[in-house]
Amino acid sequence: MTEITINKEVKAIRAAIAGNPNSGKTSVFNAITGMRQHIGNWAGVTVEKVVGSAMIGDRKIEMIDLPGTYSLSPYSPDEKVARDFLLFERPDVVCVVIDGLSLERGLFFVAQIVELDIPFVVALNMMDMVESRGIAIDTEKLSVLIGAPVVKTVARTSRGLEELKAKLVETASAEYCPPPLRYGRETEKAIVEVMNRVSTAPDFVERCHTGRFISAMLLAGDSEVKDLVFKASRDKGLEEEIDRIRKKLELRAGLDGEAIISNARHGWASGVYHEVVAKPTHERPTATDRIDNYLLHRYLGLPIFALAMFFIFMLTFGLGKYPAEWIDLFFGVFGQAIGGALAAVNAPEILNSLILDGIIEGVGGVLVFLPNIAILFFFVAILEDSGYMARAAFLVDNIMHRMGLHGKSFIPIILGFGCTVPAVMATRTLENREDRLLTILILPFVLCSARIPVFVLLSSVFFAKNAGLVMFSMYLLSILVAILTAKLLKLAIFPGLTTPFVMELPPYHVPSLRGILLHTWERSWAFIRKAGTIILVGSIIIWALGSMPPGVEYAGEGSWAASIGKFIEPIVKPFGSNWIGAVALLFGFAAKEIVVATLTVLSGAGGESVDLSMRAVFSPLSAYAFMVFTLIYTPCVATVAVIRKETQSWKWTATSVGLGLSIAWILATLIYRVGLLIGLS
Amino acid sequence: MTLDELNDLQFAKIHRILGGGNIRARLMDMGFVHGEVIEVIRRAPLSGPIEVRIKGTLISLRPEEARLVEVFPIRWRHRGGGRHNHHEHRFLHRMLGFFRDDRDNDK
Numbered sequence: 001m002t003e004i005t006i007n008k009e010v011k012a013i014r015a016a017i018a019g020n021p022n023s024g025k026t027s028v029f030n031a032i033t034g035m036r037q038h039i040g041n042w043a044g045v046t047v048e049k050v051v052g053s054a055m056i057g058d059r060k061i062e063m064i065d066l067p068g069t070y071s072l073s074p075y076s077p078d079e080k081v082a083r084d085f086l087l088f089e090r091p092d093v094v095c096v097v098i099d100g101l102s103l104e105r106g107l108f109f110v111a112q113i114v115e116l117d118i119p120f121v122v123a124l125n126m127m128d129m130v131e132s133r134g135i136a137i138d139t140e141k142l143s144v145l146i147g148a149p150v151v152k153t154v155a156r157t158s159r160g161l162e163e164l165k166a167k168l169v170e171t172a173s174a175e176y177c178p179p180p181l182r183y184g185r186e187t188e189k190a191i192v193e194v195m196n197r198v199s200t201a202p203d204f205v206e207r208c209h210t211g212r213f214i215s216a217m218l219l220a221g222d223s224e225v226k227d228l229v230f231k232a233s234r235d236k237g238l239e240e241e242i243d244r245i246r247k248k249l250e251l252r253a254g255l256d257g258e259a260i261i262s263n264a265r266h267g268w269a270s271g272v273y274h275e276v277v278a279k280p281t282h283e284r285p286t287a288t289d290r291i292d293n294y295l296l297h298r299y300l301g302l303p304i305f306a307l308a309m310f311f312i313f314m315l316t317f318g319l320g321k322y323p324a325e326w327i328d329l330f331f332g333v334f335g336q337a338i339g340g341a342l343a344a345v346n347a348p349e350i351l352n353s354l355i356l357d358g359i360i361e362g363v364g365g366v367l368v369f370l371p372n373i374a375i376l377f378f379f380v381a382i383l384e385d386s387g388y389m390a391r392a393a394f395l396v397d398n399i400m401h402r403m404g405l406h407g408k409s410f411i412p413i414i415l416g417f418g419c420t421v422p423a424v425m426a427t428r429t430l431e432n433r434e435d436r437l438l439t440i441l442i443l444p445f446v447l448c449s450a451r452i453p454v455f456v457l458l459s460s461v462f463f464a465k466n467a468g469l470v471m472f473s474m475y476l477l478s479i480l481v482a483i484l485t486a487k488l489l490k491l492a493i494f495p496g497l498t499t500p501f502v503m504e505l506p507p508y509h510v511p512s513l514r515g516i517l518l519h520t521w522e523r524s525w526a527f528i529r530k531a532g533t534i535i536l537v538g539s540i541i542i543w544a545l546g547s548m549p550p551g552v553e554y555a556g557e558g559s560w561a562a563s564i565g566k567f568i569e570p571i572v573k574p575f576g577s578n579w580i581g582a583v584a585l586l587f588g589f590a591a592k593e594i595v596v597a598t599l600t601v602l603s604g605a606g607g608e609s610v611d612l613s614m615r616a617v618f619s620p621l622s623a624y625a626f627m628v629f630t631l632i633y634t635p636c637v638a639t640v641a642v643i644r645k646e647t648q649s650w651k652w653t654a655t656s657v658g659l660g661l662s663i664a665w666i667l668a669t670l671i672y673r674v675g676l677l678i679g680l681s
Numbered sequence: 682m683t684l685d686e687l688n689d690l691q692f693a694k695i696h697r698i699l700g701g702g703n704i705r706a707r708l709m710d711m712g713f714v715h716g717e718v719i720e721v722i723r724r725a726p727l728s729g730p731i732e733v734r735i736k737g738t739l740i741s742l743r744p745e746e747a748r749l750v751e752v753f754p755i756r757w758r759h760r761g762g763g764r765h766n767h768h769e770h771r772f773l774h775r776m777l778g779f780f781r782d783d784r785d786n787d788k
Contacts, residue, residue, distance in 0.1 A: 071705070071706075071710040075707055101735055103737075105738060255697075299726070302727075341695075378688055397730050401743070502707050503740070504740055505732065505739040506739075
């Protein structure tokens with residue numbers, strides 16, 4: 001064995017997974033690497049490339065899961081991630097995942113991969129659904145026609161994955177040059193002309209079809225390839241000359257360059273498709289068609305959607321109540337047991353206080369809300385996996401559009417009811433930057449689950465009989481503020497904006513219980529982790545501020561917390577909060593769950609009942625104003641960080657925080673003052 | 682004629698995509714190219730987006746975008762090519778026995 005082959009054995013193979021949105025790339029990725037990436041049955045779930053690795057035989061393979069793309073001329077940020085990776089990072093092999101049910105469109109993507117000069121393997125996914133519809137695909141013929149191995153897979157049940165892995169390794173090290181795609185006589189002539197000019201450039205490297213690819217992209221007028229080529233070349237006349245070639249071709253074909261190239265690729269895809277696919281002559285309506293007749297019905301569609309949302313809501317809070325009580329009970333007993341144990345070993349008073357008042361009180365008070373959050377995520381996972389999410393966007397697009405938003409803003413907003421952080425990340429499916437910014441700016445107003453504890457605590461103390469109604473008013477207010485802000489921002493910052501809404505409605509899948517439980521678990525675990533880290537640290541800091549300087553009565557007048565709270569008290573005074581509320585809101589910047597922890601810890605709820613200690617801090621009216629403030633101001637540090645990351649701008653991040661604080665303050669004060677005037681209290 | 686003017690359940694052949702820029706590129710990527718057969722399936726409530734079937738996949742687009750797609754409506758008389766029978770969406774009617782397409786008998 002030569003040294004070269006040994007090196008090749010040791011080096012990991014870099015395999016990129018690419019393909020149309022919602023073709024099952026992430027399922028394939030998870031099945032190969034054993035990772036548990038989030039999968040949803042709607043386009044745009046993978047918004048950044050995800051890397052994982054696996055051993056295939058004795059070879060290490062590094063898998064890169066790319067966001068879905070329809071072509072290599074990207075037009076949304078996540079598509080650009082995929083295209084740039086393929087073009088500039090050049091993986092050793094590409095695994096093109098095609099949804100067997102939309103094979104023709106998948107082949108259009110293959111038509112572009114063929115010219116990239118990267119070996120590829122086609123995973124023909126969702127074959128179970130293809131077969132159940134009686135459609136036969138001749139994979140051997142397909143493999144010959146596209147010049148690459150084709151493997152039938154069902155990623156969800158791991159069917160065909162062993163073969164796929166073997167083919168990936170095999171293909172990565174094979175010599176590669178598939179038959180080129182022919183564009184038709186006139187276009188071919190133009191391509192050769194362009195190629196002759198481009199290939200004389202000094203830094204041009206021809207692999208197999210690179211020249212053809214660049215020429216085709218230039219003729220199609222791809223602005224990024226243009227920039228690359230023309231900036232790199234020192235040839236001044238190049239751009240003009242290529243323009244001339246393109247104009248000549250356009251004149252002859254009667255179409256523009258972009259359409260010529262696209263038509264040719266679609267023509268190729270369609271030709272290959274009809275060569276290899278045999279459909280039953282009599283097609284029955286598919287299950288998806290039949291279901292959609294009801295779920296997307298002109299009159300029934302929206303009521304069904306509203307009803308579904310209502311049920312999810314009711315079940316989340318109705319069912320979640322019981323386990324929440326058990327957790328509460330557990331922490332009560334647990335706290336007593338620990339307290340007893342600490343007393344038995346004569347632990348110092350300060351340690352006793354740290355553990356009981358700080359940690360158990362703080363973290364326990366937050367974990368109580370785990371059942372609600374888990375149930376909500378469970379239902380969101382069902383909506384995502386089944387394919388209903390895209391339908392929801394279809395149904396509500398018009399409403400969202402009138403609010404100045406986009407149908408696709410709906411998905412982030414729904415996620416925002418869970419947690420703002422993933423919601424902000426999910427806005428990447430919005431192609432237009434202004435649409436994205438607008439959605440990101442209103443997302444903090446959407447009532448995220450972390451704020452629920454605050455509302456549950458305060459409404460159960462002050463509005464015991466109408467707690468449900470108060471909760472509902474919070475949701476209503478959240479939506480109203482979001483809509484009004486969207487409208488105002490649209491008028492103020494982004495006037496005259498309309499962006500395209502072209503979206504695929506994927507076939508329905510029966511969601512697998514395993515998948516749904518996995519999603520639920522992942523998201524709930526993220527919440528538990530947050531409770532174990534940020535909230536734990538927060539609880540300890542709050543406790544420390546409450547018990548320092550030493551000797552002070554816990555959270556008493558002389559404590560540091562009181563000093564800070566009193567310093568910022570004038571800001572919260574107008575809406576009826578005192579220094580305890582001020583400290584809670586301040587710490588709430590870390591995470592909204594800490595507001596509850598702070599309120600209970602600082603008001604000394606550990607000793608007496610929560611009810612009494614809360615009544616010492618708030619009146620019903622000021623409690624409501626406090627809830628409104630909590631609802632609207634910045635959700636947490638993590639949100640600020642992710643907004644900064646997604647907008648790439650401190651200006652917009654500051655705008656978001658400033659907007660939240662000022663609207664929160666104005667509304668809370670307004671409600672409190674008007675309430676006082678009309679004699680509520 | 683443009684796509685937004687078609688009735689539900691009507692078939693048409695695409696002639697060309699008007700307009701320019703991203704939206705045009707995206708439509709072409711999704712298979713909206715000259716000669717492709719497209720079927721209007723339904724409209725969302727409140728004059729929302731239009732759902733169409735193209736190349737065997739379901740796509741929704743707003744009326745503004747549908748206006749960019751120039752089409753020739755066609756009457757679907759032959760069965761070849763494995764295309765979808767247009768009455769497949771009339772499931773409700775068929776369930777109730779109201780609807781019987783003459784093409785079921787004309788073979």
